Amino acid sequence: MLVTIRFLTEPFTPGYMQRAFAIALILSALAGVVGVVVQLRQLSFMTDALTHTVFPGVAIAFVAGQSLFIGALVAGTASAVLLTIAARSTRIDHDAFMALVLASLFSIGVIVVSRNRTYSADLTALLFGRVLAVNSREILETAIVAVVVLGILALMYKELLLRSFDEVGAEAMGYSLLRIDLVVNILVALVVVAAVRAVGTALVVALLITPAATARLVCVRLGRLVVASVLVAAIAAWLGLVISYDTSVHHGVRLAAGATIVVVLTAIFAAVATLTAVRSRRVRRRTLAEVTS
Amino acid sequence: MRRMWPALLTAALVVAGCGNDDGSSSRRSNPQAMMQVVATTTVVADFARVIGGVRVGVYGVLKPNVDPHDYEPAPADLDAMKRAKVIVKNGVGLERWLDDTISSSGTKAAIIDTSAGITVRTSSGNEKADGDPHIWHDPRNAKVMVSTIAQAFTAADPDGAATYTANLAAYTIRLDTLDTDIENQVATLTNRKLITNHDAFGYFVDRYGLEFIGSVIPSFDTSAELSAAELRRLVDAIKSQGVKAVFSESSLPGKTAKAIAREAKVAVVEGDDALYGDGLGKAGSDADTYLTMMRHNARTIVTNLT
Amino acid sequence: MTTALHVHDLCVTYDREIVLRDVHALLHPGDSVALIGPNGAGKSTFIKAILGLVPASSGYVEVLGTTPAKARPKVAYVPQIDHLDTRFPVSVQQVALMGRYRRIGWFRRPSKVDKAAALDALDEVGIADRANDTFGVLSGGQRQRVLIARAIAQEAELLLLDEPFNGVDSVTQDVLIDVLARLRAGGAAVVMATHDISVAHLACGHACLLNRRQVAFGRLDDALTADTLKVTYGHHAVVLAEGTALLSTH
Numbered sequence: 060m061l062v063t064i065r066f067l068t069e070p071f072t073p074g075y076m077q078r079a080f081a082i083a084l085i086l087s088a089l090a091g092v093v094g095v096v097v098q099l100r101q102l103s104f105m106t107d108a109l110t111h112t113v114f115p116g117v118a119i120a121f122v123a124g125q126s127l128f129i130g131a132l133v134a135g136t137a138s139a140v141l142l143t144i145a146a147r148s149t150r151i152d153h154d155a156f157m158a159l160v161l162a163s164l165f166s167i168g169v170i171v172v173s174r175n176r177t178y179s180a181d182l183t184a185l186l187f188g189r190v191l192a193v194n195s196r197e198i199l200e201t202a203i204v205a206v207v208v209l210g211i212l213a214l215m216y217k218e219l220l221l222r223s224f225d226e227v228g229a230e231a232m233g234y235s236l237l238r239i240d241l242v243v244n245i246l247v248a249l250v251v252v253a254a255v256r257a258v259g260t261a262l263v264v265a266l267l268i269t270p271a272a273t274a275r276l277v278c279v280r281l282g283r284l285v286v287a288s289v290l291v292a293a294i295a296a297w298l299g300l301v302i303s304y305d306t307s308v309h310h311g312v313r314l315a316a317g318a319t320i321v322v323v324l325t326a327i328f329a330a331v332a333t334l335t336a337v338r339s340r341r342v343r344r345r346t347l348a349e350v351t352s
Numbered sequence: 353m354r355r356m357w358p359a360l361l362t363a364a365l366v367v368a369g370c371g372n373d374d375g376s377s378s379r380r381s382n383p384q385a386m387m388q389v390v391a392t393t394t395v396v397a398d399f400a401r402v403i404g405g406v407r408v409g410v411y412g413v414l415k416p417n418v419d420p421h422d423y424e425p426a427p428a429d430l431d432a433m434k435r436a437k438v439i440v441k442n443g444v445g446l447e448r449w450l451d452d453t454i455s456s457s458g459t460k461a462a463i464i465d466t467s468a469g470i471t472v473r474t475s476s477g478n479e480k481a482d483g484d485p486h487i488w489h490d491p492r493n494a495k496v497m498v499s500t501i502a503q504a505f506t507a508a509d510p511d512g513a514a515t516y517t518a519n520l521a522a523y524t525i526r527l528d529t530l531d532t533d534i535e536n537q538v539a540t541l542t543n544r545k546l547i548t549n550h551d552a553f554g555y556f557v558d559r560y561g562l563e564f565i566g567s568v569i570p571s572f573d574t575s576a577e578l579s580a581a582e583l584r585r586l587v588d589a590i591k592s593q594g595v596k597a598v599f600s601e602s603s604l605p606g607k608t609a610k611a612i613a614r615e616a617k618v619a620v621v622e623g624d625d626a627l628y629g630d631g632l633g634k635a636g637s638d639a640d641t642y643l644t645m646m647r648h649n650a651r652t653i654v655t656n657l658t
Numbered sequence: 659m660t661t662a663l664h665v666h667d668l669c670v671t672y673d674r675e676i677v678l679r680d681v682h683a684l685l686h687p688g689d690s691v692a693l694i695g696p697n698g699a700g701k702s703t704f705i706k707a708i709l710g711l712v713p714a715s716s717g718y719v720e721v722l723g724t725t726p727a728k729a730r731p732k733v734a735y736v737p738q739i740d741h742l743d744t745r746f747p748v749s750v751q752q753v754a755l756m757g758r759y760r761r762i763g764w765f766r767r768p769s770k771v772d773k774a775a776a777l778d779a780l781d782e783v784g785i786a787d788r789a790n791d792t793f794g795v796l797s798g799g800q801r802q803r804v805l806i807a808r809a810i811a812q813e814a815e816l817l818l819l820d821e822p823f824n825g826v827d828s829v830t831q832d833v834l835i836d837v838l839a840r841l842r843a844g845g846a847a848v849v850m851a852t853h854d855i856s857v858a859h860l861a862c863g864h865a866c867l868l869n870r871r872q873v874a875f876g877r878l879d880d881a882l883t884a885d886t887l888k889v890t891y892g893h894h895a896v897v898l899a900e901g902t903a904l905l906s907t908h
Contacts, residue, residue, distance in 0.1 A: 070427065073430065073431065073434060073457075073458065074456075074458045075427075075430045075434075075456045075457055075458060076427065076430075078456065099746065099747070188424065189424065189425060189452055189453060191425045191426075191427060191429075191430050191453060191456060192425060192452035192453040192455075192456040193456065194452070194455070194456060214764075214765045215764070215765065217756075217759050217762070217768070218759065218764065220748065220752065220756075221756050221759055223746070224742065224743070224746050224748050224753070224756075225737060225742060225756070227711075227735065227737055227741070228735055228737055228756070228808075230709070230711060231709045231711070231730060231733065231734075231735030231818070232730060232731065232735070232759065232760055232812075233727070233730030233731050233760060259424075275747075278747070279747050279792050279794075280747055280749070280792065281747045281748060281749075281752075284747050300427075303426060303427055304427040304431075307426040307427050307428035307429075307431075308427055308428045308431045311428070313415075313426045313428060314426055315424035315425065315426050316424070316425070316426065316427060317424060318424065
């Protein structure tokens, strides 16, 4: 018992682990909630697209010697606006346009990087994330993003609920879908940008999609869905950090922290999916037995 | 009092015995007694092990054959940095990806830049760049690097000064031998035109009088890509200047190198024979130390250009 | 007295193709009209034009004395139930409460008054006991009633219903007819797309027959005749007696 407790708490004695845990918790709360929005608004593909479109912004900011965070922010917001407008237009094939924007922006990033003859590892930090290397200022920035995003979501909760549930109904009531979508998509872009630094573009998608998908397997009420999604994200962040610390410090198996969090997330999803599948099969069999008897 | 003597004597013998035994068992059994050192790249880790010998426990951050671009810190890395007394870096901007991680670990270690005192090649074109970080490909630079490391170790652990000085002296001789050997090998070549996967061999080319025609990846940075025009120019250069082979590198994908070689109808050197541009090979390979790695590269180049 | 709906020579085009033309209509408060026609006849397009969601390429639509876009807060739209995701995590009460959103306004939380209005509306369609259930677990008819409750909570002056009787049970059918009559008595006008002519007889005073153009508009008995049905449905209509017809839905 004591050993277990030490296994779960000891990793958080070094300062870098505390900071990693702090940013992982903030991101869990943020991604857990926004992930539910992404689920209900069916924005998974756009979220994925945003992680790619952030890249050229980062690349250009790097070459221009500007802050990578600002570069990611500008690129993320701009592409969120572009994708939203395209989605509302009836003249454009939505999926094709999205794929086009994604591919072309990503290529711009690659072109910029390959024209750049300096060592660009700073840039790769944004692709893979350095959750163990975050400093207090970055934690503060992420916390501010979290407060802003969650605050705006709370303020437009009603409208967002209506727009997600009944698109035509919302429009018929006189709501501008474009305006609502713009705000939501920019919020998602903000989360992507904030999370990119800690877990990297490659893993942001997992953090935004897996907790909400897991929660959806067990919860039907919106309130519980949000709580469950945040809990799943937070537990995975904590366990991921603990496992990565323990295996790499005590057992010599090198596990990168960010990637371990994602593996844990996926494992939780798989476990919950299996359990619910087994349970529903059992229920079905019982109902069948009742019907036949 | 008298009766305590045997006990004290035994204790003294045990301590002395440990001292003699250091080389084999205490490395594992008593790591606390060793000075903890973190080395960023495989090359400086090898240098640190050679100079530190039995007095130093070296933790290498980058593993063999790993592109630093794919690096994500593990808690063990930060743990090692935190406990380290000395952190050895290659320098010339090669570890910029690691700076945040080092400062995040909260380490109080002395951070040693082994490129101090070395004349750094300027990189082609870009003024803002730090210069070419692959300094170790010239054994004369390696001598400067190990001497810097020996000084740092002596400062951090004065008791070991004798060990560090002796190890440095012995290794410097081996580096001199290596340098003359490669010089003699390359001297046999009539065709000295070199094409590699990326710009890692500038110091090697300068030191041994090779002629650098171009590289598949046009930058020190391994994530850059070649444009179509540059590709054609490279193929034309290979054809017109009679280049014999294109050399691939162990830590990089050799696809483009292969394509260019096919286009220009010359051999491509890859697989086990690939050059080691960014670091050492895996343990057990014929390039798992600095000395074997340099000999591998020289042998490969000479064999394929003869 | 202002008119609830005034349509004059409306023509709607999608991609230069005319999908609906020659539409004229005049409704007063308390009136109700059944939009009758086969699939693809332009019923949904007409409703969207009344909402101002598709532009009129010629003619005009006037809703509650103003433009469709400006009238929207006072217009309630009831979508077809199978257009809504039954897996969506929203409760019956939350759906009814949506009718109050415009009244509540941006960034504000629903007040007690709003919640009471939503519950009253659910009570009116006989489904208040399911207020805390998830919308998706209800039967089709029950979900239709919740959507009607949302329109009631909105206190709209014009209701637009898209096939409200499609696939609902007889209890719901009776409740709907009853509720619509009460709303009309309270001064609301109703526009209802349907292809069930018997329902049109039960719930509406006016009929509007459409098949990519307006075939007829007027009081139900005047507009809904054997001739107009034949024109509207072509050879698919078999007219049985005065005003009733058997429609083969191919």
